[in-house]
Amino acid sequence: MNKLTHLDETGAARMVDVGEKPVTQREAVAQACVAMLPETLELLLSGGHKKGDVFAVARVAGIQAAKKCSDLIPLCHPLMLNSVNVDFESDSQASEVRILARCRVSGKTGVEMEALTAASVAALTIYDMCKAVDRGMEIRSVTLLEKQGGKSGHWQRTDGEA
Amino acid sequence: MNKLTHLDETGAARMVDVGEKPVTQREAVAQACVAMLPETLELLLSGGHKKGDVFAVARVAGIQAAKKCSDLIPLCHPLMLNSVNVDFESDSQASEVRILARCRVSGKTGVEMEALTAASVAALTIYDMCKAVDRGMEIRSVTLLEKQGGKSGHWQRTDGEA
Amino acid sequence: MNKLTHLDETGAARMVDVGEKPVTQREAVAQACVAMLPETLELLLSGGHKKGDVFAVARVAGIQAAKKCSDLIPLCHPLMLNSVNVDFESDSQASEVRILARCRVSGKTGVEMEALTAASVAALTIYDMCKAVDRGMEIRSVTLLEKQGGKSGHWQRTDGEA
Amino acid sequence: MNKLTHLDETGAARMVDVGEKPVTQREAVAQACVAMLPETLELLLSGGHKKGDVFAVARVAGIQAAKKCSDLIPLCHPLMLNSVNVDFESDSQASEVRILARCRVSGKTGVEMEALTAASVAALTIYDMCKAVDRGMEIRSVTLLEKQGGKSGHWQRTDGEA
Amino acid sequence: MNKLTHLDETGAARMVDVGEKPVTQREAVAQACVAMLPETLELLLSGGHKKGDVFAVARVAGIQAAKKCSDLIPLCHPLMLNSVNVDFESDSQASEVRILARCRVSGKTGVEMEALTAASVAALTIYDMCKAVDRGMEIRSVTLLEKQGGKSGHWQRTDGEA
Amino acid sequence: MNKLTHLDETGAARMVDVGEKPVTQREAVAQACVAMLPETLELLLSGGHKKGDVFAVARVAGIQAAKKCSDLIPLCHPLMLNSVNVDFESDSQASEVRILARCRVSGKTGVEMEALTAASVAALTIYDMCKAVDRGMEIRSVTLLEKQGGKSGHWQRTDGEA
Numbered sequence: 001m002n003k004l005t006h007l008d009e010t011g012a013a014r015m016v017d018v019g020e021k022p023v024t025q026r027e028a029v030a031q032a033c034v035a036m037l038p039e040t041l042e043l044l045l046s047g048g049h050k051k052g053d054v055f056a057v058a059r060v061a062g063i064q065a066a067k068k069c070s071d072l073i074p075l076c077h078p079l080m081l082n083s084v085n086v087d088f089e090s091d092s093q094a095s096e097v098r099i100l101a102r103c104r105v106s107g108k109t110g111v112e113m114e115a116l117t118a119a120s121v122a123a124l125t126i127y128d129m130c131k132a133v134d135r136g137m138e139i140r141s142v143t144l145l146e147k148q149g150g151k152s153g154h155w156q157r158t159d160g161e162a
Numbered sequence: 163m164n165k166l167t168h169l170d171e172t173g174a175a176r177m178v179d180v181g182e183k184p185v186t187q188r189e190a191v192a193q194a195c196v197a198m199l200p201e202t203l204e205l206l207l208s209g210g211h212k213k214g215d216v217f218a219v220a221r222v223a224g225i226q227a228a229k230k231c232s233d234l235i236p237l238c239h240p241l242m243l244n245s246v247n248v249d250f251e252s253d254s255q256a257s258e259v260r261i262l263a264r265c266r267v268s269g270k271t272g273v274e275m276e277a278l279t280a281a282s283v284a285a286l287t288i289y290d291m292c293k294a295v296d297r298g299m300e301i302r303s304v305t306l307l308e309k310q311g312g313k314s315g316h317w318q319r320t321d322g323e324a
Numbered sequence: 325m326n327k328l329t330h331l332d333e334t335g336a337a338r339m340v341d342v343g344e345k346p347v348t349q350r351e352a353v354a355q356a357c358v359a360m361l362p363e364t365l366e367l368l369l370s371g372g373h374k375k376g377d378v379f380a381v382a383r384v385a386g387i388q389a390a391k392k393c394s395d396l397i398p399l400c401h402p403l404m405l406n407s408v409n410v411d412f413e414s415d416s417q418a419s420e421v422r423i424l425a426r427c428r429v430s431g432k433t434g435v436e437m438e439a440l441t442a443a444s445v446a447a448l449t450i451y452d453m454c455k456a457v458d459r460g461m462e463i464r465s466v467t468l469l470e471k472q473g474g475k476s477g478h479w480q481r482t483d484g485e486a
Numbered sequence: 487m488n489k490l491t492h493l494d495e496t497g498a499a500r501m502v503d504v505g506e507k508p509v510t511q512r513e514a515v516a517q518a519c520v521a522m523l524p525e526t527l528e529l530l531l532s533g534g535h536k537k538g539d540v541f542a543v544a545r546v547a548g549i550q551a552a553k554k555c556s557d558l559i560p561l562c563h564p565l566m567l568n569s570v571n572v573d574f575e576s577d578s579q580a581s582e583v584r585i586l587a588r589c590r591v592s593g594k595t596g597v598e599m600e601a602l603t604a605a606s607v608a609a610l611t612i613y614d615m616c617k618a619v620d621r622g623m624e625i626r627s628v629t630l631l632e633k634q635g636g637k638s639g640h641w642q643r644t645d646g647e648a
Numbered sequence: 649m650n651k652l653t654h655l656d657e658t659g660a661a662r663m664v665d666v667g668e669k670p671v672t673q674r675e676a677v678a679q680a681c682v683a684m685l686p687e688t689l690e691l692l693l694s695g696g697h698k699k700g701d702v703f704a705v706a707r708v709a710g711i712q713a714a715k716k717c718s719d720l721i722p723l724c725h726p727l728m729l730n731s732v733n734v735d736f737e738s739d740s741q742a743s744e745v746r747i748l749a750r751c752r753v754s755g756k757t758g759v760e761m762e763a764l765t766a767a768s769v770a771a772l773t774i775y776d777m778c779k780a781v782d783r784g785m786e787i788r789s790v791t792l793l794e795k796q797g798g799k800s801g802h803w804q805r806t807d808g809e810a
Numbered sequence: 811m812n813k814l815t816h817l818d819e820t821g822a823a824r825m826v827d828v829g830e831k832p833v834t835q836r837e838a839v840a841q842a843c844v845a846m847l848p849e850t851l852e853l854l855l856s857g858g859h860k861k862g863d864v865f866a867v868a869r870v871a872g873i874q875a876a877k878k879c880s881d882l883i884p885l886c887h888p889l890m891l892n893s894v895n896v897d898f899e900s901d902s903q904a905s906e907v908r909i910l911a912r913c914r915v916s917g918k919t920g921v922e923m924e925a926l927t928a929a930s931v932a933a934l935t936i937y938d939m940c941k942a943v944d945r946g947m948e949i950r951s952v953t954l955l956e957k958q959g960g961k962s963g964h965w966q967r968t969d970g971e972a
Contacts, residue, residue, distance in 0.1 A: 004205065004216065006291040008895075013219045013291075013869055017893035019835060019914050025505060032301075043166065054166065056380035057175045059499055060560045061236050064388075067556055067564055068234070070877055072283050073290050074223050074870045078877055078890045080564045082594070083503035085494075104505050108892070112297075113290050120282050120301070121234055128235050128275050129168040129175075131306075135274075135317060139194075139282070139304035144297060155297060170409075175383055179407035181349060181428050187667060218866035221661055222722045226874075229718055229726055232391055236384045240391055240404045242726045244756070245665035247656075266667050270406070328529065328540065330615040332733075337543045337615075337707055341731035343673060343752050356625075367490065378490065381499045385560050394715055396554070396607055397614050398547050398708045402715055402728045432730070436621075437614050444606050444625070445558055452559045452599050453492040453499075459598075459630060459641060463518075463606070466625035468617075479621060511829060542704035545823055546884045550712075553880055553888055566888045568918070569827035571818075590829050652853065652864065654939045661867045661939075680949075691814065702814065705823045709884050716882070720931055721938050722871050760945075761938050768930050768949070769882050776883050776923050777816040777823075779954075783922075783965060787842075787930070787952035792945060803945060 006075045015075050021108040026149030028103055030115035032123040032142040035096040040134040044097070044126075045090055054129050055088050058099070062086035062122030066103055066114040073117065077109050084114070086122050099123055100145075110152075112144050168237045177237050183270040188311030190265055192277035194285040194304040197258040202296040206259070206288075207252055216291050217250050220261070224248035224284030228265055228276040235279065239271050246276070248284050261285055262307075272314075274306050330399045339399050345432040350473030352427055354439035356447040356466040359420040364458040368421070368450075369414055378453050379412050382423070386410035386446030390427055390438040397441065401433050408438070410446050423447055424469075434476075436468050492561045501561050507594040512635030514589055516601035518609040518628040521582040526620040530583070530612075531576055540615050541574050544585070548572035548608030552589055552600040559603065563595050570600070572608050585609055586631075596638075598630050654723045663723050669756040674797030676751055678763035680771040680790040683744040688782040692745070692774075693738055702777050703736050706747070710734035710770030714751055714762040721765065725757050732762070734770050747771055748793075758800075760792050816885045825885050831918040836959030838913055840925035842933040842952040845906040850944040854907070854936075855900055864939050865898050868909070872896035872932030876913055876924040883927065887919050894924070896932050909933055910955075920962075922954050 005016050036044075044054055066084045070076040082104040089098045101118035103111040123139045130137065147155040167178050198206075206216055228246045232238040244266040251260045263280035265273040285301045292299065309317040329340050360368075368378055390408045394400040406428040413422045425442035427435040447463045454461065471479040491502050522530075530540055552570045556562040568590040575584045587604035589597040609625045616623065633641040653664050684692075692702055714732045718724040730752040737746045749766035751759040771787045778785065795803040815826050846854075854864055876894045880886040892914040899908045911928035913921040933949045940947065957965040 003295070004291055005294045006219075007215055011215050012897070013215050013866065013873070014896075015873055015891065015894040017914060019892035019916055053169055053173050053175050053380055056377055056499065057168075057236050057384055060381055060384045061234065063499070063501055064557070064560055065234055071874070072223065072227055072230070072234075073287050074219050074874055075287075076290060077892070078564075078888075080566065080593075080890065081501065082505035082563070084501040086500075087498070104503060106505055107890075112293060113286065116286055116289065116301075120286060123304075124275065124278055124282060125235050125237075127278065128238060129166055131274060132167045133165070135306060135309070136319060137305075139278075140302045142285075142301035142304070143299075144293075147297070157298060174411070175380065175387070176410075177387055177405065177408040179428060181406035181430055215866055218661065218863055219870055222867055222870045225661070225663055226719070226722055233388070236388055239406070240402075240726075242404065242728065242755075243663065244667035244725070246663040248662075249660070266665060268667055269404075327619070328615055329618045330543075331539055335539050336735070337539050337704065337711070338734075339711055339729065339732040341752060343730035343754055377493055377497050377499050381492075381560050385558065389558055392558070395712070396547065396551055396558075397611050398543050398712055399611075399614060401730070402726075404728065431728075436617060437610065440610055440613065440625075444610060447628075448599065448602055448606060449559050449561075451602065452562060453490055455598060455630075456491045457489070459633070460643060461629075463602075463628035464626045466609075466628070467623075468621060471621070481622060539704055542701055542823065543708055546705055546708045549823070549825055550881070550884055564888075566890065566917075567825065568829035568887070570825040572824075573822070590827060592829055651943070652939055653942045654867075655863055659863050661863050701817055701821050701823050705816075705884050709882065713882055720871065720875055720878070720882075721935050722867050723935075724938060760941060761934065764934055764937065764949075768934060771952075772923065772926055772930060773883050773885075775926065776886060777814055779922060780815045781813070783954060783957070784967060785953075787926075788950045790933075790949035790952070791947075792941075795945070805946060 013075060018077060018108040023106055023108055024149045026105050026107060026110050028111045028115040029146040030101050030119045030144050032099045032119035033096045033140050034123050034126050035138045035140060037134050038095050040130050041090060041095050058122040058125040059086045061125040062101055062118040065121035066118040069114045069117045073113050076113050079105050079107050081105050084118060086118055097126060110147060110150050112147055116144060175237060180239060180270040185268055185270055186311045188267050188269060188272050190273045190277040191308040192263050192281045192306050194261045194281035195258045195302050196285050196288050196299055197302060198299045199296050200257045202292050203252060203257050220284040220287040221248045223287040224263055224280040227283035228280040231276045231279045235275050238275050241267050241269050243267050246280060248280055259288060272309060272312050274309055337399060342401060342432040347430055347432055348473045350429050350431060350434050352435045352439040353470040354425050354443045354468050356423045356443035357420045357464050358447050358450050359462045359464060361458050362419050364454050365414060365419050382446040382449040383410045385449040386425055386442040389445035390442040393438045393441045397437050400437050403429050403431050405429050408442060410442055421450060434471060434474050436471055440468060499561060504563060504594040509592055509594055510635045512591050512593060512596050514597045514601040515632040516587050516605045516630050518585045518605035519582045519626050520609050520612050520623055521626060522623045523620050524581050526616050527576060527581050544608040544611040545572045547611040548587055548604040551607035552604040555600045555603045559599050562599050565591050565593050567591050570604060572604055583612060596633060596636050598633055602630060661723060666725060666756040671754055671756055672797045674753050674755060674758050676758060676760045676763040677794040678749050678767045678792050680747045680767035681744045681788050682771050682774050683786045683788060685782050686743045688778050689738060689743050706770040706773040707734045709773040710749055710766040713769035714766040717762045717765045721761050724761050727753050727755050729753050732766060734766055745774060758795060758798050760795055764792060823885060828887060828918040833916055833918055834959045836915050836917060836920050838920060838922045838925040839956040840911050840929045840954050842909045842929035843906045843950050844933050844936050844947055845950060846947045847944050848905050850940050851900060851905050868932040868935040869896045871935040872911055872928040875931035876928040879924045879927045883923050886923050889915050889917050891915050894928060896928055907936060920957060920960050922957055
């Protein structure tokens with residue numbers, strides 16, 4: 001049966017030993033969505049400078065957070081990321097901003113947590129910068145979309161999940 | 163009209179000046195939910211030690227993240243938190259774990275971001291510890307629930323929001 | 325005679341005791357300049373998005389660095405900054421970008437180091453983002469321009485200095 | 487034509503993907519100079535212990551800053567440095583202290599930023615420890631002196647630059 | 649009966665709420681000892697420069713660690729330290745180096761953990777710098793010596809303890 | 811004769827160059843003991859939840875500290891740890907808790923400092939969580955127990971040491 005690999009047989013937390021795992025090219029893509037009032041989205045998108053800067057600040061925050069992942073998530077291994085990208089799409093219909101974070105590494109463990117952390121912190125940064133006008137925003141649909149490399153191979157999220 | 167206070171008149175990002183604001187008792191409560199497969203939730207809840215440790219690790223991660231908030235969110239002010247609590251509820255119906263983070267400070271700015279960051283990082287930690295058995299988990303409903311203190315007074319989330 | 329307050333009578337380093345100093349409003353302004361090839365400056369200034377993002381990234385880096393000052397400079401006291409601003413001016417004549425960083429605090433010690441650190445790290449970030457096209461850039465004129473609050477009162481840099 | 491590799495085609499910041507780059511031995515040497523009043527330099531150089539400690543503190547600060555580089559400069563890759571050296575020379579003629587920082591890595595990207603960051607933070611630390619007697623000090627000539635390894639081969643600063 | 653205040657009634661960890669506690673002047677002194685071979689101590693003490701630098705590096709490490717205390721010890725509150733001193737005494741009889749760390753704060757909680765952390769990290773730094781010649785060193789007698797300020801008043805360690 | 815490799819020939823601190831050293835599997839085990847009053851140990855061990863959480867918090871603190879080692883110990887190299895384990899044993903006879911930390915890496919330098927730092931910070935965390943009931947606790951016997959890999963081969967602590 002499946003078990004939680006971050007706990008040993010007595011239930012104690014540990015950093016799983018990855019010493020025997022080969023170094024492979026790994027990649028993960030995660031998303032986070034920030035749902036907001038239509039007028040907040042409007043404000044965010046209006047004006048060249050303003051738009052640029054909210055997203056620019058959130059992008060830097062997301063990239064920096066990916067690099068801090070093993071400091072934030074207790075049982076994550078330190079990793080030397082090859083690249084991090086954070087992109088934004090706005091969806092007026094859903095009145096939300098969608099964040100896509102993509103991380104790559106040549107390493108022994110996957111980069112799912114780095115991508116999820118980048119997307120989450122970028123979302124929190126958007127919340128922070130817009131909260132003066134819209135305290136009720138919601139961060140939702142924080143999910144792993146895709147994962148490549150390592151023993152488990154290529155994995156893609158399908159609609160039915162969670 | 164409303165505007166984004168983290169941007170100056172030219173659209174450049176800045177840390178808003180809080181020098182003139184009075185020090186008051188402030189509190190914020192935020193939540194994050196982690197939706198997972200029923201068997202993942204079962205695994206998480208079964209066994210005394212195991213349950214204890216996943217939640218214990220996620221709780222520490224959340225508390226530590228609240229203290230790192232101004233390092234993660236670029237325009238947040240450094241704060242000397244008076245307290246941080248992170249609690250967990252499981253909902254078998256919804257097949258999710260709900261995280262509640264409460265932060266308090268005697269300060270010049272609110273602690274919404276600290277509470278939201280604590281809840282988010284606790285959720286990411288649960289994801290990390292369970293991802294070996296359930297890669298499709300979703301972090302959702304990351305929202306501010308309540309906020310007290312400061313100029314804007316008492317604010318509570320109502321159902322209709324976002 | 326004057327002496328270095330960060331060393332005790334035996335020459336050992338220490339964090340100077342500020343326990344007896346009153347909390348006052350303090351402010352400091354520092355600058356750093358990045359001299360570059362005219363074509364690098366041109367590239368930096370051309371195009372709306374591109375310009376926005378180099379300066380936006382450097383601005384965030386500078387603001388974050390101000391908050392990390394006591395972690396970087398061993399004998400600096402931790403401070404709860406009220407505000408940080410980082411601005412940029414380009415000077416085609418001198419072929420340089422000038423960075424101005426302004427920090428404010430209600431505290432027991434000045435914020436000179438925070439402002440100087442913000443300006444320096446913003447300058448290093450510009451170097452990093454342009455080094456692929458101009459490895460010979462020079463960061464220069466990193467100086468304190470102005471300082472207010474505290475026992476030493478208002479201080480302004482005059483041209484003759486250093 | 488040359489372009490800024492840290493920005494993608496839409497001008498958004500990103501951490502450049504170094505996944506395809508080979509691991510090679512890389513080295514970079516950077517300098518920073520701190521110009522001060524002659525009496526400040528005198529004070530700094532007089533006395534065995536005192537001299538030792540200002541430079542010893544600045545050396546540690548520089549070494550530690552090299553290791554924090556990817557946390558300070560948003561688009562820098564995390565690196566596992568093989569070595570960091572920080573040395574000091576005083577020039578009574580120019581009334582300045584010159585800092586030399588040398589970093590080495592076996593990695594996929596260069597260590598220019600690590601060396602420049604080490605030199606800059608060592609300079610800021612000298613400023614901090616002497617500012618009580620000389621607020622007008624200037625950090626200048628922060629430059630890359632030499633760079634080896636990687637695709638661009640051996641590069642040395644020549645006098646005409648910047 | 650006494651209980652552990654860092655655990656709530658269900659045994660869950662929490663950052664104790666200090667919001668109601670008054671700000672007072674607080675101070676704590678802690679020690680750590682590093683026992684080593686007589687020839688290691690000899691090497692450490694011989695030569696002006698060498699001695700200076702091992703202790704100088706360990707002193708900086710201890711001071712910096714005091715400032716990082718709330719990042720290292722999960723349930724510690726962030727504090728704005730007024731001062732940190734780290735001193736060293738060598739005892740040829742016991743063949744050990746004794747480290748004394750003193751921290752002061754104007755705050756709502758004590759600074760015992762900051763002083764103990766400073767002493768411990770200074771001791772670890774001495775271990776690191778001497779381990780090439782003496783792997784069997786032992787860090788011992790890490791204790792709080794004295795504590796002032798706050799509800800519990802003045803406390804001094806007596807010989808019989810622990 | 812033996813010398814301190816972290817100091818160059820002039821006595822200045824440096825990060826030793828490990829560029830020429832081969833990558834090997836390395837492991838280190840360190841211990842730290844926390845001596846306390848019998849009733850404190852009793853309190854720590856009584857009750858399922860309470861016991862779990864003190865040790866769970868200390869375990870996370872130790873694991874996180876191992877990853878921060880190069881940020882705490884100035885001349886330590888950054889390392890990408892393969893695994894970290896932190897375990898606890900209680901000894902009613904000696905009225906102490908014994909912490910065992912084991913670190914592994916595939917790298918160019920040993921992981922002694924990471925294991926010693928993990929054990930020390932776990933011990934400090936136990937002190938922090940129990941200090942309200944027992945201020946006189948003592949951290950003692952912080953030692954390296956075993957070390958494998960690298961040029962110096964297998965080393966085990968023998969009773970006579972230090």
